[in-house]
Amino acid sequence: MSHTFEIEKTCRHTSARAGFITTLHGVVPTPAFMPVGSQATVKALTPDDLKDVGAKILLSNAYHLYLRPGIDVIEQMGGLHRFMGWAGPILTDSGGYQIFSLATLRRVDDEGVVFRSHIDGSEHFLTPEDAVKLQERLGSDIIMALDECPPHTAGMGQVREATDRTHRWAERCLKARRGQDQALYGIVQGGIFPELRRESAAYLTSLDFPGYAIGGLSLGEPKKVMLAMVEETVSCLPGGKPRYLMGVGSPEDLVENVARGIDLFDSALPTRTARNGALFAATGRLNIRNASYKGLDQPIDPGCDCYTCQRFSVAYLNHLFKSKELLAYRLGTIHNLRFIMRLMERMRQAIVRGSFGEFQREFLGSYRTTDEEVRLAQKQQWLARSVRVDDEGNGSEDSGVVT
Amino acid sequence: MSHTFEIEKTCRHTSARAGFITTLHGVVPTPAFMPVGSQATVKALTPDDLKDVGAKILLSNAYHLYLRPGIDVIEQMGGLHRFMGWAGPILTDSGGYQIFSLATLRRVDDEGVVFRSHIDGSEHFLTPEDAVKLQERLGSDIIMALDECPPHTAGMGQVREATDRTHRWAERCLKARRGQDQALYGIVQGGIFPELRRESAAYLTSLDFPGYAIGGLSLGEPKKVMLAMVEETVSCLPGGKPRYLMGVGSPEDLVENVARGIDLFDSALPTRTARNGALFAATGRLNIRNASYKGLDQPIDPGCDCYTCQRFSVAYLNHLFKSKELLAYRLGTIHNLRFIMRLMERMRQAIVRGSFGEFQREFLGSYRTTDEEVRLAQKQQWLARSVRVDDEGNGSEDSGVVT
Numbered sequence: 001m002s003h004t005f006e007i008e009k010t011c012r013h014t015s016a017r018a019g020f021i022t023t024l025h026g027v028v029p030t031p032a033f034m035p036v037g038s039q040a041t042v043k044a045l046t047p048d049d050l051k052d053v054g055a056k057i058l059l060s061n062a063y064h065l066y067l068r069p070g071i072d073v074i075e076q077m078g079g080l081h082r083f084m085g086w087a088g089p090i091l092t093d094s095g096g097y098q099i100f101s102l103a104t105l106r107r108v109d110d111e112g113v114v115f116r117s118h119i120d121g122s123e124h125f126l127t128p129e130d131a132v133k134l135q136e137r138l139g140s141d142i143i144m145a146l147d148e149c150p151p152h153t154a155g156m157g158q159v160r161e162a163t164d165r166t167h168r169w170a171e172r173c174l175k176a177r178r179g180q181d182q183a184l185y186g187i188v189q190g191g192i193f194p195e196l197r198r199e200s201a202a203y204l205t206s207l208d209f210p211g212y213a214i215g216g217l218s219l220g221e222p223k224k225v226m227l228a229m230v231e232e233t234v235s236c237l238p239g240g241k242p243r244y245l246m247g248v249g250s251p252e253d254l255v256e257n258v259a260r261g262i263d264l265f266d267s268a269l270p271t272r273t274a275r276n277g278a279l280f281a282a283t284g285r286l287n288i289r290n291a292s293y294k295g296l297d298q299p300i301d302p303g304c305d306c307y308t309c310q311r312f313s314v315a316y317l318n319h320l321f322k323s324k325e326l327l328a329y330r331l332g333t334i335h336n337l338r339f340i341m342r343l344m345e346r347m348r349q350a351i352v353r354g355s356f357g358e359f360q361r362e363f364l365g366s367y368r369t370t371d372e373e374v375r376l377a378q379k380q381q382w383l384a385r386s387v388r389v390d391d392e393g394n395g396s397e398d399s400g401v402v403t
Numbered sequence: 404m405s406h407t408f409e410i411e412k413t414c415r416h417t418s419a420r421a422g423f424i425t426t427l428h429g430v431v432p433t434p435a436f437m438p439v440g441s442q443a444t445v446k447a448l449t450p451d452d453l454k455d456v457g458a459k460i461l462l463s464n465a466y467h468l469y470l471r472p473g474i475d476v477i478e479q480m481g482g483l484h485r486f487m488g489w490a491g492p493i494l495t496d497s498g499g500y501q502i503f504s505l506a507t508l509r510r511v512d513d514e515g516v517v518f519r520s521h522i523d524g525s526e527h528f529l530t531p532e533d534a535v536k537l538q539e540r541l542g543s544d545i546i547m548a549l550d551e552c553p554p555h556t557a558g559m560g561q562v563r564e565a566t567d568r569t570h571r572w573a574e575r576c577l578k579a580r581r582g583q584d585q586a587l588y589g590i591v592q593g594g595i596f597p598e599l600r601r602e603s604a605a606y607l608t609s610l611d612f613p614g615y616a617i618g619g620l621s622l623g624e625p626k627k628v629m630l631a632m633v634e635e636t637v638s639c640l641p642g643g644k645p646r647y648l649m650g651v652g653s654p655e656d657l658v659e660n661v662a663r664g665i666d667l668f669d670s671a672l673p674t675r676t677a678r679n680g681a682l683f684a685a686t687g688r689l690n691i692r693n694a695s696y697k698g699l700d701q702p703i704d705p706g707c708d709c710y711t712c713q714r715f716s717v718a719y720l721n722h723l724f725k726s727k728e729l730l731a732y733r734l735g736t737i738h739n740l741r742f743i744m745r746l747m748e749r750m751r752q753a754i755v756r757g758s759f760g761e762f763q764r765e766f767l768g769s770y771r772t773t774d775e776e777v778r779l780a781q782k783q784q785w786l787a788r789s790v791r792v793d794d795e796g797n798g799s800e801d802s803g804v805v806t
Contacts, residue, residue, distance in 0.1 A: 039722075039726045039728060040719070040722065041723060041726075041728050041730045043728065043729050043730070044729035044730060044733070045730065046710075046714075046730065046733075046734075047714075068722065068725065068726060069697060069718070069721070069722040069725070072698075073697055073698050073718060073722070076698050076700070077698070077700055077716060077718055077719070083716075083718070083719055083722075084719065085714050085715055085719070294472060294476055295475075295476050295479050295480070297479070297480055307449075311449075311450075311488050312488055313480060313486075315472070315476060315480055315486070316443070316480070316486055316487065316488070318472070319442075319443065319471065319472040319476070319486075320444060322471065322472070323442045323444075323471060325442060325444050325446065326446050326447035326729065326732055326733070327444045327446070327447060327448065327449065329729055330447070330449075330729070330733065331449075
């Protein structure tokens with residue numbers, strides 16, 4: 001078995017834990033954040049940039065790669081690792097979320113889902129078995145079961161139906177799996193309904209997956225609700241398996257959810273906000289386009305060891321962003337990802353040293369989080385652009401330049 | 404005097420020569436090509452990328468930097484080198500070409516030029532003395548006199564008037580110069596009129612500049628005309644001073660003009676075409692978006708030592724360009740610039756070894772140049788987009804993504 005999970009240390013005061021996920025392509029110290037490279041590229045960065053910021057595992061997406069360039073192309077090129085030039089671990093999402101949020105849905109029933117491509121409108125049929133097979137052909141280290149992901153506004157009846165189908169599909173995915181080189185994770189659904197979350201976690205646990213994801217959160221529901229759902233779910237998942245919270249990636253949410261026992265995260269938030277000029281600093285996000293930064297001769301975050309902070313001033317970045325220069329997007333992305341990677345590293349160290357509770361208090365005390373109303377409005381605005389495609393499956397069908 | 408020019412070797416059969424331009428920030432082996440970084444950034448690349456492709460000197464632009472971020476900002480930040488993080492030599496153009504091609508011209512007379520910013524429409528007045536002072540404040544190593552650059556379709560009367568004014572301005576620029584750290588080059592004009600070219604070269608030579616540029620070419624005139632004008636001009640310039648042909652940068656034009664005695668070039672062509680997916684290979688330009696490249700498992704140019712060719716396949720680049728991914732622009736730019744830098748290095752070696760004539764024949768024999776009609780149509784199309792701004796002063800007021 002090429003996938004193992006080992007817990008090194010657990011926090012005494014919270015549910016946080018430090019561990020290692022081992023895959024065929026390397027070891028991932030957890031808690032870990034996965035930069036998002038849906039189209040076989042983390043926007044604006046090379047694999048070397050990703051290594052430099054400290055990324056240990058990337059996320060890519062079977063839906064995007066199936067549509068373009070096609071699984072055949074990647075398979076011919078020796079698989080996804082070789083195609084994109086990244087030798088480390090890769091997790092691929094099945095594309096369930098994208099099919100339900102991005103493609104035009106034609107029909108969903110127990111057999112599978114018929115959808116239209118967001119790129120050219122072509123019609124496709126995907127079964128849970130297909131989703132597994134596509135990901136096996138990509139050669140990713142961790143693959144995800146096909147799930148049905150209803151919107152966060154869905155009522156309990158709709159969510160129950162989707163969750164039950166997700167469970168039946170999860171079982172079929174397990175049966176469809178070939179080979180031992182890839183670990184198939186199940187995805188807990190259940191919307192914002194505590195009893196459905198518990199049921200879903202318990203049911204998937206009974207199927208004995210090597211890891212469990214929590215899907216269907218961070219879709220626009222209040223933060224309190226998200227945290228409560230994570231708690232409900234985690235309480236019904238086995239302690240010895242990795243827990244992956246999908247789509248979460250703001251600094252404050254990472255800290256809060258590590259405290260609740262999450263080991264793995266992905267989100268396009270750090271890279272997307274970077275391209276938009278919102279850069280992380282110890283005290284909160286700053287808008288690099290702000291006129292007051294025009295002549296500021298210091299790095300974005302004096303405590304940051306990233307290439308951008310080591311080499312360039314806020315004044316220069318302000319100029320690049322205002323001039324919409326391509327270099328802005330790369331330098332901003334490097335900084336934001338490095339900030340997140342350092343945050344994960346610091347949390348891990350704190351867990352190992354037994355000081356995570358302290359770290360959590362200090363970080364959340366000094367990092368000014370974005371106001372929740374603003375945050376939800378931004379999220380809604382982003383989700384509303386569903387005809388456009390971005391690394392998260394939300395966004396623009398362009399080069400990822402946010403304007 | 405911090406600027407010197409030394410000729411190491413001259414070709415016996417052509418006018419090509421190998422030399423060194425020494426500046427306060429380093430030595431430039433010539434013939435040399437300057438990547439274009441009008442807005443204090445070569446689009447999509449960091450200074451380290453530029454070092455890696457072998458760039459020894461960059462070009463930037465006083466017009467662009469004056470408008471944004473403003474000369475004050477750059478001066479406060481310790482000058483252009485420190486602002487953009489490039490420690491090597493920098494040549495700045497005065498912005499004459501941009502004012503006459505890009506800004507809305509309000510009035511030009513002997514005193515100077517009144518123009519409106521292409522960014523916000525604000526009105527500005529610039530004299531030859533101002534142009535020198537702005538560039539001295541930027542701290543660039545080589546600065547350019549303010550010139551008047553008429554379109555290539557202008558009649559002889561208009562060109563004579565512009566050329567005469569350029570001469571009067573050149574004298575005033577020389578007088579306005581302070582300090583010895585920067586070399587001021589004069590710019591020969593004269594359009595497509597051999598006698599005006601000779602007159603202009605002779606007149607500027609009488610003023611004894613440390614270097615001479617040839618302006619007003621590569622603006623859409625036939626290639627034969629351009630080469631004839633270069634020959635006329637070079638024949639009237641002193642042998643011991645550097646000769647800089649402005650705006651030239653296709654592989655074939657570089658070879659032809661090195662053969663005619665040019666030492667220095669700049670052009671946005673290699674970087675602009677790269678962003679458009681036209682990548683240089685030994686046999687000519689290839690369009691990386693071509694469907695036949697979808698599954699091609701080899702580098703763009705098997706003989707190329709650039710980062711892109713060392714790490715990525717044509718198939719992956721085809722995917723990035725088709726998906727309009729930001730990484731495409733960086734990888735394409737690295738390749739095209741490295742191709743040009745290697746071409747310059749190979750020409751220099753050939754001159755030093757006494758085999759330039761052979762090199763020229765071989766290169767032009769195997770490199771399939773773009774059909775002249777196609778080339779001129781592309782150039783016209785590009786120049787016509789004069790409301791948009793790019794690194795050459797032609798192009799889009801966006802991030803430089805060509806679509």
